[in-house]
Amino acid sequence: MTEADTISSRLARMRERIRAVAVRAGRDPDAVQLLPVSKTFGEAAIREAVAAGARRFGENKAQEMRSKYEPLIDCGIEWVMIGHLQTNKAKDVARIASEIQSLDRMDLAMALDRRLQKEGRAMDALVQIKTSTEPSKYGLPPEELPEFLRRVARETPTLRVRGLMTLAINAPDQDAVRACFRTLRELRDRVREEGIGNVELERLSMGMSGDFEIAIEEGSTEVRIGTAIFGGRVYGDSYYWPEDQAVR
Numbered sequence: 608m609t610e611a612d613t614i615s616s617r618l619a620r621m622r623e624r625i626r627a628v629a630v631r632a633g634r635d636p637d638a639v640q641l642l643p644v645s646k647t648f649g650e651a652a653i654r655e656a657v658a659a660g661a662r663r664f665g666e667n668k669a670q671e672m673r674s675k676y677e678p679l680i681d682c683g684i685e686w687v688m689i690g691h692l693q694t695n696k697a698k699d700v701a702r703i704a705s706e707i708q709s710l711d712r713m714d715l716a717m718a719l720d721r722r723l724q725k726e727g728r729a730m731d732a733l734v735q736i737k738t739s740t741e742p743s744k745y746g747l748p749p750e751e752l753p754e755f756l757r758r759v760a761r762e763t764p765t766l767r768v769r770g771l772m773t774l775a776i777n778a779p780d781q782d783a784v785r786a787c788f789r790t791l792r793e794l795r796d797r798v799r800e801e802g803i804g805n806v807e808l809e810r811l812s813m814g815m816s817g818d819f820e821i822a823i824e825e826g827s828t829e830v831r832i833g834t835a836i837f838g839g840r841v842y843g844d845s846y847y848w849p850e851d852q853a854v855r
């Protein structure tokens with residue numbers, strides 16, 4: 608492994624690239640956070656990232672997050688759920704995660720709220736929005752967001768909605784990718800203006816290893832980066848997005 612190939616050097620380089628893109632886009636470089644995505648990577652890799660200053664990590668599967676939680680408890684990690692979550696896995700996320708970015712339906716919000724009440728805690732949440740026409744993407748349809756926010760504010764008091772999250776279309780067409788990110792930002796701006804559900808929606812989690820530059824140009828406040836920090840994954844992404852839904 609060369610120096611340029613360590614997790615800590617890739618993290619440092621990614622932080623620089625994020626800042627550079629933000630500055631080029633006329634944005635405050637401190638306004639774009641990096642969320643390293645550690646899915647499929649084990650304890651050693653995560654400890655290396657922790658040593659390089661990372662504290663929050665995104666995981667796509669509740670079981671995987673749970674299996675990493677105990678062995679890494681000394682690191683003081685804030686685990687962030689970013690993947691599709693089945694309602695029957697809400698318990699683990701309510702116990703372990705510091706926030707969820709893949710809140711996409713009311714029955715999940717209610718399951719999380721029940722568990723969070725039991726744990727006596729609250730959790731930050733981003734609402735995942737489906738901004739792409741791909742049949743494969745999870746997420747709430749944009750037009751359903753206002754009513755969803757009203758219901759969350761009313762019915763699930765332990766969830767504090769802080770913003771929106773999306774996955775762009777997985778396609779070489781940069782304009783199509785940009786359109787997804789723009790849809791998310793414009794939706795946020797509209798809902799904000801209307802003051803729906805009394806939430807700020809200050810955060811926009813959008814952008815991954817392959818499209819984070821476009822996402823920052825379109826207003827991302829947080830990019831979720833796996834491959835560019837930890838390297839390629841052993842499992843194909845169909846492991847994370849079931850075969851009939853596989854896109855990445």
Ligand SMILES: *Cc1c(COP(=O)(O)O)cnc(C)c1O
Pocket residue numbers: 644646667689690774814815816817831832833834835847
């Ligand atoms: C895996 C994953 C990412 C990171 O993807 P990379 O292309 O490896 O950077 C971002 N968001 C979600 C929801 C993911 O599951």
